[in-house]
Structures are given as structure tokens and as C-alpha cells.
Amino acid sequence: MIGPELIQETTEKVRLIQARIKNYADRRRRPLEFMVGDHVFLKVSPTKGVMRFGQTSKLSPRYIGLYEILEQVKEVAYPLALPIDLDKLHNVFHVSMLKKYMPDPSHVIRHEPLQLRNDLTYEEKPIEILDHRQKQLRNKVIPMVKILWANHSSSESTWEVEEQMKSKYPHLFS
Known part of the structure; x- marks a missing residue:
């Protein structure tokens, strides 16, 4: 098989793979949307400060705060009402950095002050x-x-x- 037949078959296989990948991604993707006034947690990543192979090793990410959504900038970007100790951070975050808070009267939220860096990491x-x-x-x-x-x-x-x-x-x- 050479020439146009090979190109045609290859093109069809690429389209088939793209369609399968889109179906796979769409089934597992859950739309996450917030309303103005909703409260969310912000994902931060702790770093241990120990260098291994040229990069800092990390512990599991965790969520901090309980911050109010001020508005929806784009489909996936939301500015948050951050406290004064986080005023050096840009206050608009991608939806993947947020976790919705489900109100529960028995829930006690601890606020531990962290020295966050601009890349939303802090040293453990x-x-x-x-x-x-x-x-x-x-x-x-x-x-x-x-x-x-x-x-x-x-x-x-x-x-x-x-x-x-x-x-x-x-x-x-x-």
C-alpha cells in the first residue's frame, strides 16, 4: 500500500482515535460551575523543601480556607474574596483549583495561617x-x-x- 491509499487509511485511523479519545474524556468529565456567593476551598500544594533530582518533592495537596466567589470571569475562572494575609496572590483561580463547600452545621472549619507563595505552594x-x-x-x-x-x-x-x-x-x- 503506497501513495493516496496509505494517506486515506491513516487519516481515517487518526479520526477514529480522536473520536474515541473525545468520548473517553467527555464521559469522565464532570462540569463544575459555581455561582456568585458560593463558598469554596482553594487547593494548595505543600513542598518539603528537599531537592531530589533537581525538583522539590511534594506531599499530597490540600484545601484551605472557605472563600466566597465574587463573580464568574470566564467559563472556568472565578475571583475569590481572599483574606488580607493572601493579598499578594492574584485572586482569580481556575475551576480545577477550587472545591465546592457543602454547608453542614456540625462542620468546624479550622483556619491555619499559611505563608503561601505565588504558585500556591507553601513549605512544610x-x-x-x-x-x-x-x-x-x-x-x-x-x-x-x-x-x-x-x-x-x-x-x-x-x-x-x-x-x-x-x-x-x-x-x-x-
Whole structure:
């Protein structure tokens, strides 16, 4: 098969794949729309401040606040009424950064002040060392420590290289 027949068949296969991908995406996509006056949580990502392979490793994202939607700018962009301590952030957020609040009279909302960066991340601080272990590689042994991070449960604790943690957080080892 050469020439126009090959091009025709390839074009048909590309159209078929595109149609299947669109159907797959559309079935799993749920439209998320907010009204003016709705209250939402804002997604932020904690960073541990430990560099691995040139990038900062992260813990699970979490939602902060309870902020009111001021208006709808576009289909997927909403400005929020942010508190004064977040006034350095641009107040318009994509719908993917928001989570709708369902009012519940028994719900107690804790407001923990965070020092958010412009990219909606904040540095997590280690609280304590939970465990020690040795990671055996082919030619060497690496001492590791299990760290409990502030604002996270023990199930979200992470294993870190002991040497890096000693240099960055010496108070944990005294």
C-alpha cells in the first residue's frame, strides 16, 4: 500500500482515535460551575523543601480556607474574596483549583495561617523523626529517616535521606 491509499487509511485511523479519545474524556468529565456567593476551598500544594533530582518533592495537596466567589470571569475562572494575609496572590483561580463547600452545621472549619507563595505552594516543616532504616543499594548503604510533617497525618509521613535532613533540619537530631 503506497501513495493516496496509505494517506486515506491513516487519516481515517487518526479520526477514529480522536473520536474515541473525545468520548473517553467527555464521559469522565464532570462540569463544575459555581455561582456568585458560593463558598469554596482553594487547593494548595505543600513542598518539603528537599531537592531530589533537581525538583522539590511534594506531599499530597490540600484545601484551605472557605472563600466566597465574587463573580464568574470566564467559563472556568472565578475571583475569590481572599483574606488580607493572601493579598499578594492574584485572586482569580481556575475551576480545577477550587472545591465546592457543602454547608453542614456540625462542620468546624479550622483556619491555619499559611505563608503561601505565588504558585500556591507553601513549605512544610518536619515535626519529628518516626523511624530509621538503611536503604541497601548495589555498592553502598544509605541511612533513611521517616519524617512526620506539620499539617499532615502519620499516614502521609515520608522517608528521606538522613544526611539531607541533618543538614537542613539539625534540630530534629539533637
